[in-house]
Amino acid sequence: MPPRQKTSPESDPASLSGNAPEISVTELAGAIKRTVEDRFGFVRVRGEISNYRGPHSSGHVYFCLKDAGARIDAVIWKGTFARLKTRPEEGLEVVATGKLTTFPGKSSYQIVIEALEPAGIGALMALLDERRKRLAAEGLFDEGRKRPLPFLPRTIGVVTSPTGAVIRDILHRLNDRFPRRVLLWPVRVQGESCAAEVAAAIEGFNRLGQDGPIPRPDVLIVARGGGSLEDLWGFNEEIVVRAAAASEIPVISAVGHETDTTLIDFAADLRAPTPTAAAEKAVPVRMELIEQNAVLSRRLAGAERRLLDALAARLSANSRLLGAPDKALAVPRQRRDFVLERLRAAIRSGLDKRRLRLSRAAHTLARHSPQAELARASERIKGLSTRLRQGLLARAAVARHEDAVLKGRLETAERRLKRAVAEFIREKRGGVAQLEQLRRSLGHDAVLARGFALIRDESGGVIDAAAKVRPGQEMTAQFFDGVVSVRAKEASSGEEKRPAPAKPRRRPPASPGGDQGSLF
Structure with missing residues (x-):
């Protein structure tokens, strides 16, 4: 077996676990957070913006700062982001000033940025x-x-600082060239609020009404003196560029000196190298216009004289070609006199003919005057009246004789007609009596009077067979003296329905009164 190594109590984790106090993860994270914040506090970090996706739905901004060897998470709170002069953009190298802290939820550290500026x-x-x-x-x-500028604007809008030399240069140049009404919209031309104020001024001028109390400018001048890139940065902001591009009023950009270039110069309808040059481009020179007008007036007067001289010469030439007016009108005048003489003769001849016809008509009317015609007509009427009276008397005598004969004939015919009508009525009454007797003998009323009944269903239809009756069906039974409601009973169990023997009987003929139904 290999020899066992000896361990000291300090290097043995098992020996330390019994003596070290236990702390929670939250306590450990809080201790690290306090250590980092106390050790570093505010720092300035240079790096490239990465993973920038714009403001979060909460308004806060999250991204990373990185360089060639490391990266650190960064956050900009909503209130700080609104005050930033330089907005973060993907890939932009910046210098961030902020407080270093940790985020215990991810066991990571981050910088809370308070200020942001480009790195050089x-x-x-x-x-x-x-x-x-x-x-x-x-x-x-x-x-x-881009649109052309108006030749001579009535009102010029100027967007610049009210205290600088720019507005004085513009007003002085306008007064020298062509005095016009000037409306100044004061703005800051440098600093954090510069871009927002310039954009608001351009939009404010465009919102003015054509006939409002404040006249709407015909052209705008956005002007500022020279300066460094940082000083002119407000005119490079996107909000200013979009406002100039969306302006309905033509815009002249005059920011900085001739060598200075800003983004509003590209969006404006015209770029002027200096504010003074912008005033020169906005209006023409009044004295030059007066002189040009005088030259054009002189040229117009000379052209009018030359035109009148040419027309006079042409008229003179045409007059020589036409000849004297009296000679040209001599033949038409002679023709007119001849026509007038013939017209007078024709009128006299026509009048003589009409007078002759009138005298002949008067003689004829005298022979056939209305008084003579009326007297002759009266005599004829008297003769005709006498003849008519005599004819009427003779006709009345004949008519009286004929009336007597006709009256006798009518009385004879009337007596014969009365006898024939009475005989016809007696014959018809006998026939009717016979038919009534037959109806009573053949009708169902007589059958009902002999003890029979007429069965009808709920709808009034006649029931002529027992097979058509349903158990429990409501029916009506008509007797000779009235109608009774009845209900069919169910047949007893084991009892078989047998049809009743039919009595031989002769079906009566249909009565004149219509269908009488079936009788049981």
Whole structure:
């Protein structure tokens, strides 16, 4: 057997287990948490953002910071995230300032970030280039969506600081070139709130009504003086770029000096190298317009004179070709006089003919005047009246004789007709009496009076056989003096239904009163 090794009490876990106090997992995790927080406190960590997925549904942000050799979990609380000037993006190298702590639920440590900034100018340029490419892919920088500026705007909106030299330069340049109404929307042009204020100003100008108390600008100038990349960073924010791209009012970007470039320059409808240049691009030079107008007026007046001279020369040439107006109208005037003379002669001839016809008609009317015609008609009427009176007297005498003869004939015919009608009525009454006697002898009432009954079912139908009766069926029995309701009984057990012997009888003929049913 190999020799047993000797162990000291300090190196033997079994010997320590009996003396060390027991603690829970929670206590151990709390002790580690306090140790880490007391030892490190606030730290500044440089690394690359990884596994960034945007804010959680709770509003907190979770991601990792890594470098070539290690990684650490990071968290930004909801309230801190809203105040950050630089927002985390995947792959961005940043310097994070925060408090180191542990998360006992996962037995891991993490940094709670309070501030975040890009790691140097190189990181800012990389972030700017990545953002520019992403927004360009969305079409926000397309030349096709950019609109021309108005030639002479009535109102100009300026988005800049109210205390800087920029607004003074713009106003001074506008007064020199062409004074216009200017509306200033004061904003911060540097700092954490710069981007939000600039975007709100652009959107606020667009929300103004056309006929409201505050006139809506025809063009916007977003301006700021020069500065470092960090100073101009607010104009590289996505919110500002989207507001400029969505503006219905044309936007002139004048941020920084000529060598400075921001993302709003790509989204604006026009980029000016300086705020003064933006004012120059917004309005034309008033004196140049006046001079140009004078030149055009002189050219228009000269063109009018030349046109009138040309028209006068053409009129003179045409007048020579046409000849004298009197000569051209001499033949038509002579033709007119000849036509008028013929017309007067025709009118006189027509009047003479009509006068002759009128005199002849007057002579004819005199011979056939209405008074003479009326007198002759009256004489004819008197003669006809006399003849008519005589004819009527003779006709009345003949009519009286004929009436007497006809009256005698009518009285004879009336007596004969009365005798024939009385004889016909007596014959028909005898026939009716015979039919009534036959009906009474053949009708079912006489049969019922001899002790028979007429059986009907619930619906009024006649039951003419015992096989049609159901046990317990409700029926009615009609006797000669009334109707009685009856119910059929069930046959006794062992008792066989036997049909009653039928009496030979002659079926009576159908009575004139209709169907009388079957009798039992």
